[in-house]
Amino acid sequence: MRKAIISVLLVTAFCGLRAQNYHVDLENEAVSRYLSEVTYTSADDVSRVSDYTQLLSTRGDQPQVPMVKMSSVFLAVARTGDLLIRYSTDESLPAASTDTVVVQPSQLRVPLYGLLPGQTYYYSVDMKGRSVSHGTIVTEGQVRMLCLPSLFNVRDIGGWPTADGRRIKYNKIIRGSEMNGLHVADSADLALMRQLGIAAEMDLRSWYEEECGVSALGFKTTAEVPAGDVPTYLYTNDSGQLLSHLTTYMYQYRWRNEFQFIVKNLKLGRTIYQHCRWGADRTGYLSLLLEGLLGVGYDGLVKDYELTSFCGALTKKKDTIDPVIAFIASLEGNTLQQQFRTYWRKYVGVSEADLDYFIDEMLEGEKQDDVTTSIARTDGAQPAAKQCYDVQGRRLVGQHRGLLIERCADGSIRKRLE
Numbered sequence: 321m322r323k324a325i326i327s328v329l330l331v332t333a334f335c336g337l338r339a340q341n342y343h344v345d346l347e348n349e350a351v352s353r354y355l356s357e358v359t360y361t362s363a364d365d366v367s368r369v370s371d372y373t374q375l376l377s378t379r380g381d382q383p384q385v386p387m388v389k390m391s392s393v394f395l396a397v398a399r400t401g402d403l404l405i406r407y408s409t410d411e412s413l414p415a416a417s418t419d420t421v422v423v424q425p426s427q428l429r430v431p432l433y434g435l436l437p438g439q440t441y442y443y444s445v446d447m448k449g450r451s452v453s454h455g456t457i458v459t460e461g462q463v464r465m466l467c468l469p470s471l472f473n474v475r476d477i478g479g480w481p482t483a484d485g486r487r488i489k490y491n492k493i494i495r496g497s498e499m500n501g502l503h504v505a506d507s508a509d510l511a512l513m514r515q516l517g518i519a520a521e522m523d524l525r526s527w528y529e530e531e532c533g534v535s536a537l538g539f540k541t542t543a544e545v546p547a548g549d550v551p552t553y554l555y556t557n558d559s560g561q562l563l564s565h566l567t568t569y570m571y572q573y574r575w576r577n578e579f580q581f582i583v584k585n586l587k588l589g590r591t592i593y594q595h596c597r598w599g600a601d602r603t604g605y606l607s608l609l610l611e612g613l614l615g616v617g618y619d620g621l622v623k624d625y626e627l628t629s630f631c632g633a634l635t636k637k638k639d640t641i642d643p644v645i646a647f648i649a650s651l652e653g654n655t656l657q658q659q660f661r662t663y664w665r666k667y668v669g670v671s672e673a674d675l676d677y678f679i680d681e682m683l684e685g686e687k688q689d690d691v692t693t694s695i696a697r698t699d700g701a702q703p704a705a706k707q708c709y710d711v712q713g714r715r716l717v718g719q720h721r722g723l724l725i726e727r728c729a730d731g732s733i734r735k736r737l738e
Contacts, residue, residue: 363638388443389429402447554578559606580670
């Protein structure tokens with residue numbers, strides 16, 4: 321009789337949960353509002369990030385995690401290991417590209433961590449090898465924050481749009497706080513980082529910081545790997561974090577080492593985690609220089625820097641990096657991306673081949689003509705006696721302040737500060 325009742329309950333639950341579909345914006349509400357409601361166009365714009373962080377009652381650097389609802393009937397008859405959730409962006413759920421989560425007997429809602437924005441995931445709830453429920457999870461948002469509660473400010477640099485119509489790929493470079501030292505990652509978060517595919521680490525901390533030079537994930541330096549192998553751990557002993565560091569050889573040398581480390585590990589398909597103590601200043605500067613090279617515009621560069629404020633421990637505003645962007649915008653090039661490239665090539669000393677590889681490897685989508693950011697285009701019209709553009713190459717009308725790029729009728733270009 322008991323087996324018959326259980327069978328009836330299972331059939332009922334099976335029919336009722338055969339298809340469950342979810343729609344999730346991975347960005348939390350505060351971050352989503354900040355990104356959609358704020359637009360920065362120049363250094364004259366006042367930072368607005370505090371308008372959104374001051375209303376937070378909890379940390380704002382955590383994403384909304386998709387939850388798959390489980391049937392209490394299944395949980396009542398299942399033992400540990402009987403229930404699994406398999407999920408993938410491939411509807412056929414092939415073993416090679418499918419992640420698996422073991423459902424605990426008491427879990428009515430099972431979290432799926434590390435999903436990418438803008439994807440449709442297919443999942444199956446399996447009980448002793450048989451699918452008892454399935455459905456889809458459609459994810460939205462742009463910024464991929466990662467749910468690592470023992471750490472701070474952990475997010476993917478992927479997702480930002482570029483001036484030529486492409487977008488930075490996810491799961492290539494992830495930024496955040498340290499995993500040992502002042503902040504210590506717990507075992508669950510370390511396991512999740514490995515599950516996410518993080519296979520290389522750049523430690524940007526200084527010599528005086530606790531546990532600097534030690535990989536919490538057990539990655540190896542050049543001295544620890546066989547000759548000829550690419551190391552998975554780089555410690556540069558204080559990466560740049562000030563405007564003056566842009567023109568200081570010692571910091572340029574460290575940025576060059578970091579860039580070469582990134583390129584070597586990207587070529588091996590490794591996801592890289594870059595961090596300092598808080599993932600704010602040194603990590604923020606390196607992220608700014610990399611994203612600018614990839615073609616992220618002024619608005620995106622500032623927002624990614626300011627997003628650090630949502631971790632609740634410190635506030636970072638655009639005033640800090642506006643002088644950095646202005647310096648880069650004073651260099652050779654018709655677009656802001658070209659000017660970042662000039663910095664990496666002439667000041668840091670990165671080769672053209674490595675710059676080309678990095679850009680091609682990090683971007684996805686179809687490249688479009690650079691209309692909005694190129695100041696060299698005239699659309700076939702004779703230029704007026706004087707045309708002004710902002711640092712992104714957008715034509716300005718009327719009076720404006722800040723760093724301007726001026727194009728004269730003879731085709732000459734000069735920069736001036738209003």
